[in-house]
Amino acid sequence: MAPNPPHTALWPAPHASGAVDATVHVPGSKSVTNRALVLAALASEPGWLRRPLRSRDTLLMAAALRAMGVGIEEGVGPDGSGETWRVIPAALLGPATVDVGNAGTVMRFLPPVAALADGPVRFDGDPRSYERPLNGVIDALRVLGARIDDDGRGALPLTVHGGGALDGGPVSVDASSSSQFVSALLLSAPRFNQGVEVRHTGATLPSLPHIRMTVDMLRAVGAQVDTPESGGEPDVWRVTPGALLGRDLTVEPDLSNAQPFLAAALVTGGKVVIPDWPARTTQPGDRLREIFTEMGGSCELTERGLVFTGSGAIHGIDVDLGEVGELTPGIAAVAALADSPSTLRGVAHLRLHETDRLAALTKEINELGGDVTETADGLHIRPRPLHGGVFHTYDDHRMATAGAVIGLAVEGVRIENVATTAKTLPDFPDLWTGMLGN
Numbered sequence: 001m002a003p004n005p006p007h008t009a010l011w012p013a014p015h016a017s018g019a020v021d022a023t024v025h026v027p028g029s030k031s032v033t034n035r036a037l038v039l040a041a042l043a044s045e046p047g048w049l050r051r052p053l054r055s056r057d058t059l060l061m062a063a064a065l066r067a068m069g070v071g072i073e074e075g076v077g078p079d080g081s082g083e084t085w086r087v088i089p090a091a092l093l094g095p096a097t098v099d100v101g102n103a104g105t106v107m108r109f110l111p112p113v114a115a116l117a118d119g120p121v122r123f124d125g126d127p128r129s130y131e132r133p134l135n136g137v138i139d140a141l142r143v144l145g146a147r148i149d150d151d152g153r154g155a156l157p158l159t160v161h162g163g164g165a166l167d168g169g170p171v172s173v174d175a176s177s178s179s180q181f182v183s184a185l186l187l188s189a190p191r192f193n194q195g196v197e198v199r200h201t202g203a204t205l206p207s208l209p210h211i212r213m214t215v216d217m218l219r220a221v222g223a224q225v226d227t228p229e230s231g232g233e234p235d236v237w238r239v240t241p242g243a244l245l246g247r248d249l250t251v252e253p254d255l256s257n258a259q260p261f262l263a264a265a266l267v268t269g270g271k272v273v274i275p276d277w278p279a280r281t282t283q284p285g286d287r288l289r290e291i292f293t294e295m296g297g298s299c300e301l302t303e304r305g306l307v308f309t310g311s312g313a314i315h316g317i318d319v320d321l322g323e324v325g326e327l328t329p330g331i332a333a334v335a336a337l338a339d340s341p342s343t344l345r346g347v348a349h350l351r352l353h354e355t356d357r358l359a360a361l362t363k364e365i366n367e368l369g370g371d372v373t374e375t376a377d378g379l380h381i382r383p384r385p386l387h388g389g390v391f392h393t394y395d396d397h398r399m400a401t402a403g404a405v406i407g408l409a410v411e412g413v414r415i416e417n418v419a420t421t422a423k424t425l426p427d428f429p430d431l432w433t434g435m436l437g438n
C-alpha cells in the first residue's frame with residue numbers, strides 16, 4: 001500500500017475518464033467504534049469489538065482509555081476472526097493525560113468517564129479543539145458533582161479531578177451546538193450513583209440520529225434508558241444506574257465515509273457497491289439513499305450490499321441537514337456540479353466542527369469558479385462551470401473528500417493535505433484510486 005502523502009503535499013485529485021464501476025469496502029463507523037469503546041470500558045466484564053475503525057479518532061479514544069487503566073488488546077474474535085479489539089475493563093485511574101486530537105467524540109465522551117476515575121485526568125488536543133464547544137459537558141458534570149479545572153472559557157484544555165465515583169442526577173444542558181453533549185452524559189450515566197436525567201433546553205438539537213445511536217448502544221449492553229421517543233417528556237433522556245454487559249459487537253461500515261464513493265457514482269453516472277450496508281441503522285449516512293436519489297441516482301439494498309447507480313444527471317436539492325450535518329460537505333460538492341441550485345439548511349452548528357465548514361466550503365468552491373453563499377444556517381449553491389486549482393482542507397477530513405468528489409468532474413483540482421482523511425478514513429487515497437481502477 002502506498003504511504004499517504006505528507007501534510008504539505010498537494011494531492012492531484014484523480015479526474016474520472018468515464019463512469020465508475022466498483023465495489024468499495026468501507027471501514028468501520030467512527031461513531032459506533034468510539035461509543036463501543038467507552039461502553040466496553042465501563043462494563044463489568046470483558047467485551048469484543050470486531051472490525052473496529054482504526055483511524056486517528058478511534059486510536060486516540062483507545063489510547064485515552066488505556067491511559068486510565070482499561071485493557072484494549074489486539075485479538076482474534078471468539079469465532080477465530082481477526083481485526084478485533086478485546087476490551088478489559090479495570091478500575092479507572094489517574095493521573096492520566098488524554099490527547100483528544102480534534103475528535104469531538106473523544107473530547108466530549110471522555111470527561112464524564114474521567115469523573116469516575118480515581119485521580120486527575122488532563123485533557124488537551126489540537127489547536128482547533130480549544131475552539132470547539134465543551135461548555136455543555138463541563139457545566140453539566142459540575143452540576144452532577146465533578147471537580148473540573150479549566151480556564152473559564154468552557155473549552156479545552158482542562159483537568160477533571162476524578163473522585164472514583166459521581167453522584168449524577170438531574171441536569172439541564174443546551175446542546176444546540178453539539179448533540180455530543182447529550183450523548184456524552186448518557187454514555188457514562190449507568191455508572192453514576194443516581195444515573196442521569198438530561199434535559200435539553202436549547203432551541204434546536206442537531207444530529208438526533210447520533211443520540212439514537214447512543215441510546216440503542218446503551219440498551220444493547222443492558223442499560224435502561226427512557227427517551228422522548230419511548231413515551232417520555234420531549235427533550236428529556238433518563239438513564240438508570242446499573243452494571244453494563246460486555247458484548248461481542250461487529251462494527252458497521254461508516255456510512256458517512258461511504259458518501260464520497262456514492263457521490264462518485266452520482267457524478268460520473270456510474271455504479272458503486274458498498275458491501276455490508278446495514279438494513280437497519282442509526283447512522284446518519286443511511287439518509288444518503290434518499291438524498292442522493294433525489295439528486296439523480298437510484299439505489300437498491302441487495303445481498304451484495306448497497307448498489308448505488310448514477311443516471312448521468314445531477315439535480316440540485318433543497319434539504320434540511322440538521323439531523324445529518326456531517327453529510328454536508330459531500331452534498332455541497334455534488335450540488336456544485338448539479339444542473340440546478342441547492343439550498344442546504346439547518347446546519348449553523350457546522351461553523352464549530354473540524355473547521356468552520358460553511359465558510360470553508362464557500363471559499364473553496366468559489367475559488368474553483370463556483371457561486372456559493374452562506375446563509376444564517378447553511379449554504380446556497382448555484383452551479384457554475386468549475387476550473388482546477390488548489391482545494392484547501394483546513395485539517396478537515398470531510399473537506400478533503402468533498403474536494404476529491406469535485407476533482408472527478410473538474411480537471412486539475414489539487415487537494416491540500418489529503419492525509420487529514422486519517423481522522424476517520426486513513427485508507428482514503430488508496431480506496432479512491434482503487435475505485436477508479438488505477
Ligand SMILES: O=C(O)C1=C[C@@H](OP(=O)(O)O)[C@@H](O)[C@H](O)C1
Nearest residue numbers: 031178179180206207210325326
Ligand atoms: O456523536 C457522534 O458520533 C457525532 C455527532 C455529530 O456531532 P454534532 O452533533 O456536534 O454535529 C456528528 O456531526 C459527528 O461527526 C459525530
Ligand SMILES: C=C(OP(=O)(O)O)C(=O)O
Nearest residue numbers: 102103104105326353354
Ligand atoms: C463533525 C465530525 O466529527 P467530530 O466527531 O470530531 O465532531 C465529523 O466527523 O464530521
